[in-house]
Amino acid sequence: MEIFKADVVIVGGGGAGLRAAIAVAESDPLLKIALVSKVYPMRSHTVAAEGGAAGVKKSTDSYDYHFHDTVGGGDWLCEQDVVEYFVKQAPIELTQLEHWGCPWSRTEDGHVNVRAFGGMKIERTWFAADKSGFHILHTLFQTSIKYPSIKRFDEHFCVDLIEEDGRVQGVVTIEMSTGEFHLIEGKSVIIATGGAGRVFRENTNGGIVTGDGMALAYRHGVALRDMEFMQYHPTCMPVTGLLFTEACRGEGGFLVNKDGYRYLQDYGLGPLQDKPKNKYMELGPRDRLSQAFWYEKQKGRTFEHPTLGSVVFLDMRHLGEAHLRERLPLIYEMAETFMGLDPAKELIPVRAGIHYTMGGIKVDAKCAASLPGLYAIGECASVGLHGANRLGSNSLTELVVFGKLAGDEAAKYAKAVSPGNSSSLLKQAQAIEQRILALKTKTGGTESIAVIRKEMAQSMEDGCGIYRTEDTMQATCDKLAELRARFKNISIDDKSSVWNTDWLTAVELDYQLDVAQTMAHSAINRKESRGAHQRLDGPDGAYTKRDDVNFLKHSEAYYVADGAPRIALGDVKITKSQPETRAYGAAGEKADQERKASHV
Amino acid sequence: MSKRKPYVRSMDGWWKKNPYFVEYMIHESTALFVAAYCLVLLVGVIRLGQGEAAWNGWLAAMQSPLSVLCHLVLLAGAVYHTYSWFKILPITMPPVIVGGKKMAPEALTGTALAVAAAAGLALLALVWRIAL
Amino acid sequence: MSENHKIIEIEVLRYNPESDEEPHLEVYKVPFTDDMSVLQGAQYIKDNFDGSLTFRWSCRMAICGSCGMMINGIPKLSCETFLRDYYPNRIRIEALAHFPIEKDLVVDLSGFIEKLEAIQPYIIPKEPKTLAEGEYLQTPKEFNAYIQFTSCINCTLCYAACPQFGLNPDFIGPAAMALLHRYNMDSRDGASASRMELVASEEGVYNCSAVGYCSEVCPKHVDPASAVNINKANAAKDYFLRFLSPKGGSK
Ligand SMILES: Cc1cc2nc3c(=O)[nH]c(=O)nc-3n(C[C@H](O)[C@H](O)[C@H](O)COP(=O)(O)OP(=O)(O)OC[C@H]3O[C@@H](n4cnc5c(N)ncnc54)[C@H](O)[C@@H]3O)c2cc1C
Numbered sequence: 017m018e019i020f021k022a023d024v025v026i027v028g029g030g031g032a033g034l035r036a037a038i039a040v041a042e043s044d045p046l047l048k049i050a051l052v053s054k055v056y057p058m059r060s061h062t063v064a065a066e067g068g069a070a071g072v073k074k075s076t077d078s079y080d081y082h083f084h085d086t087v088g089g090g091d092w093l094c095e096q097d098v099v100e101y102f103v104k105q106a107p108i109e110l111t112q113l114e115h116w117g118c119p120w121s122r123t124e125d126g127h128v129n130v131r132a133f134g135g136m137k138i139e140r141t142w143f144a145a146d147k148s149g150f151h152i153l154h155t156l157f158q159t160s161i162k163y164p165s166i167k168r169f170d171e172h173f174c175v176d177l178i179e180e181d182g183r184v185q186g187v188v189t190i191e192m193s194t195g196e197f198h199l200i201e202g203k204s205v206i207i208a209t210g211g212a213g214r215v216f217r218e219n220t221n222g223g224i225v226t227g228d229g230m231a232l233a234y235r236h237g238v239a240l241r242d243m244e245f246m247q248y249h250p251t252c253m254p255v256t257g258l259l260f261t262e263a264c265r266g267e268g269g270f271l272v273n274k275d276g277y278r279y280l281q282d283y284g285l286g287p288l289q290d291k292p293k294n295k296y297m298e299l300g301p302r303d304r305l306s307q308a309f310w311y312e313k314q315k316g317r318t319f320e321h322p323t324l325g326s327v328v329f330l331d332m333r334h335l336g337e338a339h340l341r342e343r344l345p346l347i348y349e350m351a352e353t354f355m356g357l358d359p360a361k362e363l364i365p366v367r368a369g370i371h372y373t374m375g376g377i378k379v380d381a382k383c384a385a386s387l388p389g390l391y392a393i394g395e396c397a398s399v400g401l402h403g404a405n406r407l408g409s410n411s412l413t414e415l416v417v418f419g420k421l422a423g424d425e426a427a428k429y430a431k432a433v434s435p436g437n438s439s440s441l442l443k444q445a446q447a448i449e450q451r452i453l454a455l456k457t458k459t460g461g462t463e464s465i466a467v468i469r470k471e472m473a474q475s476m477e478d479g480c481g482i483y484r485t486e487d488t489m490q491a492t493c494d495k496l497a498e499l500r501a502r503f504k505n506i507s508i509d510d511k512s513s514v515w516n517t518d519w520l521t522a523v524e525l526d527y528q529l530d531v532a533q534t535m536a537h538s539a540i541n542r543k544e545s546r547g548a549h550q551r552l553d554g555p556d557g558a559y560t561k562r563d564d565v566n567f568l569k570h571s572e573a574y575y576v577a578d579g580a581p582r583i584a585l586g587d588v589k590i591t592k593s594q595p596e597t598r599a600y601g602a603a604g605e606k607a608d609q610e611r612k613a614s615h616v
Numbered sequence: 617m618s619k620r621k622p623y624v625r626s627m628d629g630w631w632k633k634n635p636y637f638v639e640y641m642i643h644e645s646t647a648l649f650v651a652a653y654c655l656v657l658l659v660g661v662i663r664l665g666q667g668e669a670a671w672n673g674w675l676a677a678m679q680s681p682l683s684v685l686c687h688l689v690l691l692a693g694a695v696y697h698t699y700s701w702f703k704i705l706p707i708t709m710p711p712v713i714v715g716g717k718k719m720a721p722e723a724l725t726g727t728a729l730a731v732a733a734a735a736g737l738a739l740l741a742l743v744w745r746i747a748l
Numbered sequence: 749m750s751e752n753h754k755i756i757e758i759e760v761l762r763y764n765p766e767s768d769e770e771p772h773l774e775v776y777k778v779p780f781t782d783d784m785s786v787l788q789g790a791q792y793i794k795d796n797f798d799g800s801l802t803f804r805w806s807c808r809m810a811i812c813g814s815c816g817m818m819i820n821g822i823p824k825l826s827c828e829t830f831l832r833d834y835y836p837n838r839i840r841i842e843a844l845a846h847f848p849i850e851k852d853l854v855v856d857l858s859g860f861i862e863k864l865e866a867i868q869p870y871i872i873p874k875e876p877k878t879l880a881e882g883e884y885l886q887t888p889k890e891f892n893a894y895i896q897f898t899s900c901i902n903c904t905l906c907y908a909a910c911p912q913f914g915l916n917p918d919f920i921g922p923a924a925m926a927l928l929h930r931y932n933m934d935s936r937d938g939a940s941a942s943r944m945e946l947v948a949s950e951e952g953v954y955n956c957s958a959v960g961y962c963s964e965v966c967p968k969h970v971d972p973a974s975a976v977n978i979n980k981a982n983a984a985k986d987y988f989l990r991f992l993s994p995k996g997g998s999k
């Protein structure tokens with residue numbers, strides 16, 4: 017087995033992993049960094065982010081506003097000290113990206129421009145046309161090339177962490193082009209493997225977004241926190257799930273039902289606005305908009321498309337071709353190529369689809385997990401920024417703010433500890449190799465990976481959708497237990513070594529099943545409605561409301577070998593914002609004024 | 617030992633594999649037509665230097681039916697070369713900014729072709745006048 | 749998938765380095781609906797007929813650059829190419845041309861990545877600025893000078909379209925040159941002189957014979973051919989400047 021001795025190992029080459037790698041390299045050029053990614057870094061799913069990254073920019077804005085938008089948006093399940101740190105670092109890190117060459121869109125006078133985004137009181141979303149994630153990712157990847165201490169392991173698939181003497185000491189990877197195993201030793205390990213949206217059926221995520229890092233940490237005893245909170249995005253392409261960014265609405269697009277009626281005014285987001293107005297109508301938060309879609313469907317006011325199913329429409333016709341081409345070029349092209357329609361002339365059929373994993377590996381305010389030496393950042397982590405519902409454009413900023421912090425912390429840790437015992441690390445790595453190889457070499461299996469994957473995704477959609485009940489969630493929990501058992505009996509067609517994606521897909525499915533279980537079990541355990549977790553049941557409908565007495569708590573899922581996860585509840589850090597009613601539109605404005613009045 | 621065995625495909629006959637490449641090869645080969653005509657003219661210049669008899673002989677040869685046919689073929693080649701050369705012009709030069717906007721490739725090719733046609737006609741008119 | 753689906757024949761160039769001497773074609777009959785991309789066709793084969801079929805993909809929305817293939821001989825992103833446009837004819841998919849085939853539709857991209865790394869693809873500031881001083885300003889004109897060349901998704905379709913790269917794999921090639929040009933044109937950058945050496949080198953722009961197909965197939969309108977050709981002129985200018993003054997040119 018090939019061995020590489022690094023100081024800091026980073027698993028994940030998306031925005032978060034790259035930012036961390038650069039931070040380590042800048043903090044001490046003598047530290048050896050191993051950057052592991054199962055795809056070339058610029059293929060990471062950060063590439064797909066369209067809308068932009070939030071950070072205070074305008075003189076009329078303030079850290080406090082950003083803080084309150086985030087905490088209220090998260091339905092008070094955010095770690096408030098983390099949010100305070102975040103909002104202050106955000107503009108610094110976004111400026112850093114500018115210095116590295118990120119082509120942020122500009123105003124006529126040459127400054128970085130900002131746009132409106134859902135749930136944000138003031139325009140503060142930095143954007144690079146509608147390819148913000150693409151530009152951030154390529155800027156970070158290209159900048160990372162400047163640092164000789166970053167050694168990349170591209171197209172290396174991480175199969176396990178190595179734990180010894182009570183701390184993490186490295187990872188084991190499969191080099192995809194050869195099928196050979198590598199041991200990468202490290203004094204600290206940062207996990208930055210992205211979200212887990214692919215456990216659901218209709219989603220905006222790329223094929224690689226399978227929750228690998230979450231499952232790895234989870235199996236080593238680290239809690240996965242708040243996994244029941246999965247964000248639905250209200251404007252996705254039906255069937256494929258591809259995303260029409262929130263910026264479509266930030267730029268002034270409308271959502272209408274089959275009668276051409278702007279239905280959001282019926283769901284506490286009104287009154288009607290002609291121009292985009294922050295926190296009103298189409299610029300309400302995502303959970304509310306997705307829920308409104310669900311109700312429209314119940315009322316029979318969605319359009320029943322013969323092949324696409326139930327849809328509502330995104331109307332951008334009034335914005336005109338020139339404006340759309342300039343501000344939303346990617347969206348324009350996607351509508352043309354994937355749907356064969358012209359957004360300047362036609363309505364775009366859309367519906368809600370799975371988009372973002374709010375929960376993740378539980379880490380503290382310094383990104384450290386409970387296993388010493390282990391850090392987690394980005395969508396795979398739960399640092400406590402998003403609470404029960406993430407505000408659009410906070411997560412791209414999260415990548416760079418916490419990527420930098422984790423890089424600094426992991427570098428410090430690596431310098432403080434001594435290297436481990438290489439021979440016992442190797443022994444562990446060899447055992448891992450045998451275990452993973454067995455999955456491929458075993459014979460006589462009858463279950464198909466594709467079938468299990470499909471059943472899992474369907475069951476997650478059925479049980480952990482926009483609205484949930486005890487029965488449907490229980491059915492999903494049972495189904496997942498069944499699939500876990502059936503997984504033991506899978507068959508893999510491809511027995512070769514070079515580029516064996518059949519085998520790696522099976523490893524991914526194994527991760528996905530773990531992650532799916534933590535979601536379903538955390539969900540059924542939360543007997544209230546908050547943010548993205550909405551229930552329709554309970555005695556006298558008790559669970560349809562938020563319950564701060566019993567559930568102003570994080571859910572924490574712990575691994576139990578060969579069984580369902582154990583769910584515990586953890587405290588929420590509250591510094592300056594006490595839970596209130598979460599209101600948008602005119603009601604929200606009124607609540608804001610009342611709050612201000614009572615503070616004076 | 618790694619089990620990799622990357623397979624490198626042969627480039628033989630690459631230009632036949634795609635209509636675009638065929639067109640490219642035709643474009644490149646019509647450069648030969650232009651070169652051939654240059655040779656013809658060069659011979660004329662040499663003949664001119666060798667005295668009047670040589671020059672008249674060359675002029676006579678130029679008027680033979682075979683030579684006229686040859687000229688037509690060469691002209692066709694040269695015209696095609698010009699046309700296809702201007703078609704790729706937009707990608708071979710820095711962007712032309714007109715009124716703050718980048719000029720569209722079609723417009724650029726169109727302009728270049730128009731200028732070439734005008735220059736050709738002007739030259740023709742000039743030569744025609746001298747000949748008369 | 750709806751009930752009354754049509755069936756399209758997909759012919760795939762298969763190659764398994766551990767059992768095959770050379771690639772061969774295999775045909776699959778794939779039921780499809782009008783919204784299915786060629787990538788989904790390949791996924792259907794992998795999920796239902798042969799799990800060993802190997803290809804790269806991720807985003808499904810033409811932005812990650814993973815899924816390039818030769819589709820009926822033309823380099824395309826398979827996620828934004830639709831089966832309906834080929835039906836009822838048979839469709840053939842092969843690994844991107846001019847690259848070594850690792851397995852089935854997966855090619856060896858390590859050479860391309862090395863080229864990206866070689867061109868110093870990062871800002872080397874003309875005037876360093878601290879973060880406290882805020883962002884660099886860029887006028888619309890300065891912005892427009894480079895923005896087009898930032899759109900490259902590294903899909904390498906342009907390399908599969910470039911016969912000169914096929915003939916000389918060391919040629920730095922269209923996308924890497926476009927990226928180099930992107931940094932040279934950025935008003936924040938001050939290192940174009942140090943990138944010039946590579947431009948004019950043996951692997952540099954003079955390998956290009958202006959076929960122009962790279963720009964034709966580019967799914968993101970980067971126009972890499974123009975970046976290459978503008979740099980031919982730049983390299984020539986640089987070369988002559990070096991004779992004129994010791995300070996001109998890159999060395
Ligand atoms: C369509 C879309 C649009 C979005 N738009 C916005 C937006 O406008 N604003 C915003 O703020 N957020 C947006 N988001 C969310 C945001 O883009 C993501 O949360 C963020 O990019 C995640 O980044 P990451 O670095 O955590 O993970 P990723 O970019 O997903 O990277 C994960 C990395 O981990 C690697 N990896 C995973 N598993 C393994 C393994 N087993 N072995 C080795 N490597 C592994 C992968 O190769 C990859 O490099 C959007 C998300 C989507 C899907």
Ligand code: SF4
Pocket residue numbers: 899900901902903904905906907922923926962965966967968969970971972
């Ligand atoms: S220049 Fe165009 S074709 Fe070439 S890699 Fe970039 S996006 Fe792909």
Ligand code: FES
Pocket residue numbers: 805806807808809810811812813814815816825826827828
């Ligand atoms: S799958 Fe990402 S470009 Fe096609």
